[in-house]
Amino acid sequence: MRLENLRTAHRTDPVGIDRNPEFSWQMVSAVPGTMQVSYRIVVDDGECTVWDSGVVPGERQSFAEYGGSPLRSATAYRWRVHVVDNHGRAATAAAGFETAFLGDDWTGRWVESTIARPAAESDWGHGTQPPAVEFRRSFVMRPGIRRARLYATALGVYRPTLNGARLDDRELAPEFSVYRHRLYYQTYDVSAQLRTGDNELSLYVGDGWYFCPATRPLGYQSRTMPAVLYQLEIRYEDGSVQTVGSDGSETCRTGPVRSSDLFWGERYDATAAFGEAHPVRVIDLGYGNLVAQPLDPIRPARLLPARSVYTAPGGDVIVDFGQIIAGRVRARLDVTAGTEVTLEHFEATTADGGYFNSTYAGQKDVYVSDGTSREYEPLFTFHGFRYIRVSGPAAVRPEDFTAVLLTTPKQRTGSFECSDPALNRLHENVLWSQRNNMMSIPTDCPTREKAGFTGDIQLYTPAAFANEDMTSFLTAWLRNLAVEQREDGVVPITVPFTAPYERLARTMSEKFGTAGVTGVAGWSDAAVIVPWEMYRATGDTGILRETFASMVAWCDAIIRTARDERGPGALPEEFDRHLWNTGFHFGEWLIPSQRQRGGDFEISALSAAYVAPFFGYRSVSLLAEIAAILGRDPEREHYATEAAAMRDAIHRVFMTGDELPTTLMGGYVLAFAFDLVPPERREQYAAKVVELIEANDGLLDTGFLTTPHLLDVLVRIGRADLALDLLWEHRMPSWLYQVDQGATAIWENWDAVAPDGTPGISSFDHYAFGCVDDWICREIAGIQAGAPGYKHVIIAPRVDARLEWCSRSLRTEFGEISVRWTRDELEVLVPCNTSATVHWGGQRHEVGSGCHRFRSGA
The missing domain is CATH 1.50.10.10 (Glycosyltransferase)
Structure with missing residues (x-):
């Protein structure tokens, strides 16, 4: 027996937390029926124990809350958990975390730019945003450093460098939040970047969500200038601490990023060197809304080399990356000085393969060359796209372009594969839309809105957890x-x-x-x-x-x-x-x-x-x-x-009659989904659901809020066969119609692309209708939660003649559940500390943890 996947506040070894954490772990054992009988957590700060839970009887192995002495600011802690199982075996594992500021620790002061900024022309900017502003500060460090941390945030989005080098690969900090109450600050380990003697710290600030006209915050937009707050704490081997905080001694200047907007894109002029230094202004914004970033940062999660370059019938040169993503393009550019290279991002082409902008946001990045060969990637924007239209270079080669996926990385918890390539592609499309729209907040789309719509995540949360933690x-x-x-x-x-x-x-x-x-x-x-x-x-x-x-x-x-x-x-x-x-x-x-x-x-x-x-x-x-x-x-x-x-x-x-006072399919679906149908009306209303589908030529006719419940309701009323038919439907509207039309993410509208290939004004990357992925994994693969958190699991695959085999894994709080079935055989892995009820071949089996195999009729 061993322990793995230790998490603090459900993150791996987080640096910079400002709340008491909770602890989670998972058990792995090849011995069937393994259960946890007790655990003990010990937390220390490297010098002494700050909490010893003692031996805690029970099966809890997630969300065990810290209960020790008050934690100290800016301190590294180590915790270890000791587990005993029902077979008398024990295992121990350890992990770490580091606190940020837990009290009145801020001494740095907010400083803002004094460089005049023109106002954007309209609510949506149209690419008229002002240049990004760099804040700089020099300081001296003496020998004998033990460790150093930088705590920083900004109004706008910022990229920090120390002595000319980036601190890490996070993007678009401090990210998107309700700034008047929750402005995130970030914690950086800069121990390796510092050097004895002179050092220079820079924070380059673009508009981001804070200044973008389409995302500007309510109730906190009193400032019109970029601003930064930082505090560098250097701890020496002799126990002393040197603090370098923002204090007004900084200077600010503009440089090559001449305009940055989350919707309209970035203009980068390589011929524009950083200009003259201006003084900064110290302002009093207080610290009451500052929160240590409670989630992992936005990062480049995947690189996609260009699949092809082609010239469209209208003469446009188009690069195809083969997949819709949210992110940016990394381009190797070698053009003469003064040449403007324009990259216009878009999700879908016209029927003949031409440029098609389905959004009112320009999604256009412009690079002005200084005549040197270099790799260019925008700093302060992101787009939703599969294609780019390129203008400027005399020759466009696929090997010079790479798409960079930006997302908030999360632990992958689910996988799905089956014998039907179309269903596999649908699952992949769901995954891509989830990655593309889980960037700092759950957004509806990465193109025209980039907004945290509450309805979208309300209906998609089960599917989200089916794929990621x-x-x-x-x-x-x-x-x-x-x-x-x-x-x-x-x-x-x-x-x-x-x-x-x-x-x-x-x-x-x-x-x-x-x-x-x-x-x-x-x-x-x-x-x-x-x-x-x-x-x-x-x-x-x-x-x-x-x-x-x-x-x-x-x-x-x-x-x-x-x-x-x-x-x-x-x-x-x-x-x-x-x-x-x-x-x-x-x-x-x-x-x-x-x-x-x-x-x-x-x-x-x-x-x-x-x-x-x-x-x-x-x-x-x-x-x-x-x-x-x-x-x-x-x-x-x-x-x-x-x-x-x-x-x-x-x-x-x-519900006084045999029909609802609506002819819409969704009314009946919600009535069943929310257990609102009186017993005496169930038969009539169930018949009405089927009647409405049949009257619609066997097609669904549900919208945003009812589609997540449609297939489950059909199973509930005894028409699982109809649910399966709708899943495997290829006519519009259906999920597989999108696949047949070449979708690589989930569409906002069922009819986003007409049968002749003509695209409509729509988002081609909305995860909401991807809610079906939850149903596929529960019903087709057959993994269902029999108790919250999958403490008990129900394995009940729905074998269909359209599939020869299906495989699914799901990492729950207790560990990995996996199912693989053919028409004749079922293999199941049940994690430690749980039990399962398995339905297969008309029989029911109660099992504990371990690997189990069942044959039809056995």
Whole structure:
């Protein structure tokens, strides 16, 4: 027996944390039925023990919270865990972490540029942003260094260098957050970069999210100039500490980055040397919103060499990387001085292979050559693309271009492969859209919006955990959600909530008869549903405790809105007061049949009539269940009573007949998915679901909020055969239609590309409809959680004649589960400290950890 995958705060040996950590580990053993009977955690600071948990009986091996003496700032700690199993064997393993600032440790002062900046021309910038600004500072270091750490952040995004060398490969720090409450600072180990004597520190700052007109933060945009804050702490062997903090002695200047924008791209002029030095201005922004970065940094995660270069019918020279990514292009350029090389990024071509810009963002990087051969990669922007249109060079060669994937790296937890190449490609497309849109925050797309839409991650969280360990990433985002939540409990449609989407929210609210920013069904409900799905995936009740106040505030907003506002029609008040049926809602959004009849906003009200009250019930009933899990009986009783009243009102208003008062497929899907169908209506409503699919020529007709539930509902009503048919459908709208059209990521719209290959104005990289990946892994491969966190596993593959074999692995909190099946045989790996129920060949088997093999009929 051995221990592996030790994590602190669900990260590997993190440097720079400012909260008490929790610890996790996994057991590996070849002995069947291995269970943990006790653990002991000891934490030390290199000199003494700061916490000894003692021997703790039980099977817990994740999210064990630190319970020792107060941790000290800027201190390296080591922890080791000793585990004993039910066979009397023991194993020990160790890992580390380092704290950042835990108290009043900041002495550096905010300093900002004094270089005049022209204002952007419009909300979306159009490439008119001003030059990036470099802040510089020299200092002297004496001999005898033991270690050194730099703590730094900026308004804008910054790239630090020390003595001309980059400190690491992270990008776009300090990343995207709700800056007025949570501005991340980064911790760098600079021990190796420092040298005895003179040193020079530089922080080069581009616009980033903070200054970008499309992402500028609300309530914290009082500054118009780039600014930096840093504190370098050098610890010597003699125990002394030298602190070099920002203090106004810096200078600032502009250089080759003449314009940087997250949407419109970067202009880099290699002929523009760094200009004259200007003084900086010391400003008082305080330290109250500073937070040590709680998730791993954005990094270049993969390099994709160009697949081909071709000339389109219109004469454009196009480089194809073969895969849609979020990131940048790295180009080797050797052109004459003054030549402008333009790289225009785009996701899909016209039907004849030409340039096609599907977004209002330019996504254009321009490099002005100084006549030297060099490798160019933008510093302060990123794009969504598979192709680039290149102009400027006389010759364009594929070997000179590489696409650089940027993402927040996360531990890969899932794999899937089967005998159907189309299904494998669909799974790969889901993975790519997840990588491309999990950069600092969960975004909807990396092109025209780059926004943290709450609805997208609400419906995609189960699929996200099926592929990657999302714990620290989504925990950080939920903390942003909590501070972005309004005093009245309303959760905005994006987190962070930015100016364009605040205007959209206010405009649509006024159009639908309300004022200000109001909650939106299926989007604002992320406050409850995301932590709930995290708990189901990991078994961590800590995330429920941490977000409980946010959940309560949101559910109280739903209940209050239903009570105080009367909906359309003349519903009896005794029912209407329990229905959330006012205000603007996106509704299902993107229903295939309805998009053909009108604009998306015009048809959203059709589905909002049931989406809002159904989701209102869903959140309130989940909150009652969460309160029960947390042992909060008064809240459980209160919200269970409210949920029961909402359920009764839904039954009295929507479910008095054999059909719902809607002809939309999604109404029935949500009714079943949220357990709202009365027993006496189940047969009729189930028949109606099937009828609607058959009337639609056997095709789905569900939108954004209902598609995640469609296949599960069909299984629930006994029509798994129909669910499988929809999965393997190749006509539009379907998942495999996208694959047949050459998609390499998940489309925003079912009809993003017409059958003749003509692309539409759409994102070709939206992970939302990739939610089907969760169903594929649960139902086709057959790995389901029988208890939160997969403490108990249900293995029940759904063998289909369209597959000869299927293989799936999933690394859970307890370790790796794997399944491989053919039509005749099933192989299963169950991790230590868990048990499984296996359904195969019409028989049921109860097994413990270890490798198991089953044959049909055996």
